[in-house]
Amino acid sequence: xxxxxxxxxxxxxxxxxxxxxxxxxxxxxxxxxxxxxxxxxxxxxxxxxxxxxxxxxxxxxxxxxxxxxxxxxxxxxxxxxxxxxxxxxxxxxxxxxxxxxxxxxxxxxxxxxxxxxxxxxxxxxxxxxxxxxxxxxxxxxxxxxxxxxxxxxxxxxxxxxxxxxxxxxxxxxxxxxxxxxxxxxxxxxxxxxxxxxxxxxxxxxxxxxxxxxxxxxxxxxxxxxxxxxxxxxxxxxxxxxxxxxxxxxxxxxxx
Amino acid sequence: xxxxxxxxxxxxxxxxxxxxxxxxxxxxxxxxxxxxxxxxxxxxxxxxxxxxxxxxxxxxxxxxxxxxxxxxxxxxxxxxxxxxxxxxxxxxxxxxxxxxxxxxxxxxxxxxxxxxxxxxxxxxxxxxxxxxxxxxxxxxxxxxxxxxxxxxxxxxxxxxxxxxxxxxxxxxxxxxxxx
Numbered sequence: 001x002x003x004x005x006x007x008x009x010x011x012x013x014x015x016x017x018x019x020x021x022x023x024x025x026x027x028x029x030x031x032x033x034x035x036x037x038x039x040x041x042x043x044x045x046x047x048x049x050x051x052x053x054x055x056x057x058x059x060x061x062x063x064x065x066x067x068x069x070x071x072x073x074x075x076x077x078x079x080x081x082x083x084x085x086x087x088x089x090x091x092x093x094x095x096x097x098x099x100x101x102x103x104x105x106x107x108x109x110x111x112x113x114x115x116x117x118x119x120x121x122x123x124x125x126x127x128x129x130x131x132x133x134x135x136x137x138x139x140x141x142x143x144x145x146x147x148x149x150x151x152x153x154x155x156x157x158x159x160x161x162x163x164x165x166x167x168x169x170x171x172x173x174x175x176x177x178x179x180x181x182x183x184x185x186x187x188x189x190x191x192x193x194x195x196x197x198x199x200x201x202x203x204x205x206x207x208x209x210x211x212x213x214x215x216x217x218x219x220x221x222x223x224x225x226x227x228x229x230x231x232x233x234x235x236x237x238x239x240x241x242x243x244x245x246x247x248x249x250x251x252x253x254x255x
Numbered sequence: 256x257x258x259x260x261x262x263x264x265x266x267x268x269x270x271x272x273x274x275x276x277x278x279x280x281x282x283x284x285x286x287x288x289x290x291x292x293x294x295x296x297x298x299x300x301x302x303x304x305x306x307x308x309x310x311x312x313x314x315x316x317x318x319x320x321x322x323x324x325x326x327x328x329x330x331x332x333x334x335x336x337x338x339x340x341x342x343x344x345x346x347x348x349x350x351x352x353x354x355x356x357x358x359x360x361x362x363x364x365x366x367x368x369x370x371x372x373x374x375x376x377x378x379x380x381x382x383x384x385x386x387x388x389x390x391x392x393x394x395x396x397x398x399x400x401x402x403x404x405x406x407x408x409x410x411x412x413x414x415x416x417x418x419x420x421x422x423x424x425x426x427x428x429x430x431x432x433x434x
Contacts, residue, residue, distance in 0.1 A: 095428035103429050105369055144369040144434050159434045162371045163318065169375045170319030 003079045003227075008176055009098045010156055011201035011229040012188065013211040014071055016239055018195035019053075021069030025187035025196065026051050029073075031138065032157055032186035034145045036129035048123045050074070050154035051187050058238045068239050070232070071196065073187065074121040074154035075220065076100050078227030082113035082122065082153075090151075096176060098229055099156050107150040114151060118221050119228075122153045156198075157185035180206050201229060215254045218243050222253070287399040287408050293358055294351075295343040299393045309382065309390065321374035324360050327351050361398040363387055363409045371434040385411055 029035070029051040038047050056068040076093075080100050083091045090106040091113055093099075114122040128148045131139065139145070142159040146152050164183035165175035180199045188196040199206030211217060212231045218240050219228045234240055241252040301307045312325045331352045337345050351358050364386055366372055377385075387396055387409065399408035420427045 092429055095426065095430040099430060101428070101430040101433065103369070103433050105367075142371075142434070158430060159371065162373065162434065163320070166319035166373050166375050168319070169373075169378075170315055170317070175376075 004094060006096050006098045007202065008096055008178075009201040009229060010076070010161070010183075011199065011208050011212065011231065012073065012156075012185075013197045013208045013217065013231045013233055015195045015197070016056075016068050016070055016232055016234040017236065018193045019069045019071060020193055020195075021053055021055065022192065023053055024190045024192060025071050026053060028186040028190035029154070032140055032143065033155075034129070034139050034143045036127075036131055036145075037135070039127055046126045048125070048152065050121075050123070050152070056239060056242055066236070066238070068234070068236065071187070072119060072121065072220075073156070073185075073230060074100065075119050075226065075228030075230045076156060078229065079225060081116040081118060081226060085112040085116045087112065097161060099158055099161070100153075101158075102151070102153055102155060104144065104146045104150045104152065109149040109151065111151060118224055118226065122151050124151050125149060160185060177203075216240070218253050221245070286402055288402055290361055290398040290400055292361055292395045292398070294347045296395055297341070297343070297393045298389050298395075299391055300341075302390050315375060319375050324362070327355070327357050361400075361407070363396070363398060363407050365407055365410060367406065369433055371432060 026049060030049075033050060035048050035050065041047060051071060051073050054070045054072060056070055058064070058066045060066070076099055078093075078098070080091075080093050083093055083100060086092075087110060088106055088108055090103045090108070092101050095101060109124065111122075111124055114120075114124060125146050125148050129145050142163065161183050164178055168175040168178060168182065178200070184198045188198040197207050197211060199208040201209055201212055203209055208231070211233060214233060216235050217231045217233050219231055220243050222228075222244055232239075232243065237252050237255060240254055244253070246252060301312075302309075312329065314322050316322050330347070334344065334348055334352060337348045347358070350356070383390075389395060400406070401408060416432060417427050419425075420431075425431070
């Protein structure tokens with residue numbers, strides 16, 4: 001499958017050593033993207049969590065035990081597995097910026113993309129979204145709510161990208177050369193420790209471009225060849241080692 | 256023999272004409288309900304008599320988004336009191352300005368919720384390429400509402416957006432217009 005190269009490539013670098021696992025990114029995401037309160041939050045096969053914080057453990061007993069937290073948005077893969085299997089072209093990677101689109105009215109809910117995604121970043125709407133009376137007033141007009149029966153996923157708060165481009169046009173600036181702070185997703189904006197850094201991976205002036213090239217930077221299941229636009233960063237070797245299926249004889253990336 | 260032929264042709268013709276009437280006239284008549292604007296707003300009075308330009312009322316906000324139809328507050332900058340003898344103006348002042356209410360204007364080009372249309376990205380294109388040419392109308396045109404979908408009949412269809420994008424060499428990627 002042919003894949004496109006873009007002048008602008010929005011990406012994230014998540015510093016796992018800075019993440020405290022507070023979950024503010026998950027809350028900000030749900031509020032920003034109109035994800036309705038869950039009917040049964042304990043049933044994780046039915047919930048919608050575009051941004052999900054995983055707990056990692058080094059598996060050693062006390063006193064050597066260590067944990068880390070790994071926030072997982074959509075990886076916005078350079079070579080997405082989801083869009084190639086979609087039978088109705090409801091998800092594509094063709095817009096400048098490299099964000100994988102998801103068009104809800106076009107989705108038929110077959111869930112091939114969910115099976116194809118190696119990161120479990122996609123979610124199915126098992127129920128109609130319902131907001132308790134009064135809470136519907138908190139809905140974000142910029143994000144389109146989804147009906148029952150379609151798949152959804154993190155879009156890097158794509159509507160914020162659209163709004164940033166509008167503002168750039170109003171101010172007479174180039175909408176494809178947005179400065180670093182003009183467009184950031186809700187999770188990166190809210191992160192209290194600044195663990196999530198967002199920007200254009202192709203723009204050397206943006207922090208992410210530099211961070212992604214660090215020897216401590218890695219991506220999830222990198223050797224699958226999906227080329228994700230989300231990078232992680234950790235100085236701890238055991239954290240990096242969990243990101244891929246290493247053979248016992250292999251060295252961890254960055255060592 | 257000739258009698259036999261007309262027996263076949265006549266019912267076919269009646270059927271064809273009947274089907275065309277149903278398809279071209281009766282079905283659209285049933286599908287669309289006709290609505291009129293809550294206030295008979297005259298663009299002509301504002302544009303021709305007062306010499307106002309479009310962007311005095313239809314402007315961009317400072318974040319680059321398009322404000323669309325002005326709020327009652329903006330209209331009240333001039334119409335805080337009844338100025339002329341037009342009954343529509345009197346109705347607007349009494350029912351909306353004095354009560355501080357917004358007018359539920361019907362938007363001919365209203366797009367579905369999953370569309371992100373950026374006016375400022377289309378700045379160089381004439382408004383009337385997409386919108387009805389209301390600038391010189393004394394009475395706003397009738398609004399046709401699809402009884403099934405609830406959308407306006409006049410709203411721009413996706414194939415029209417795509418055709419113009421293709422002709423002008425603009426991207427037709429889904430996320431260029433959708434959210």
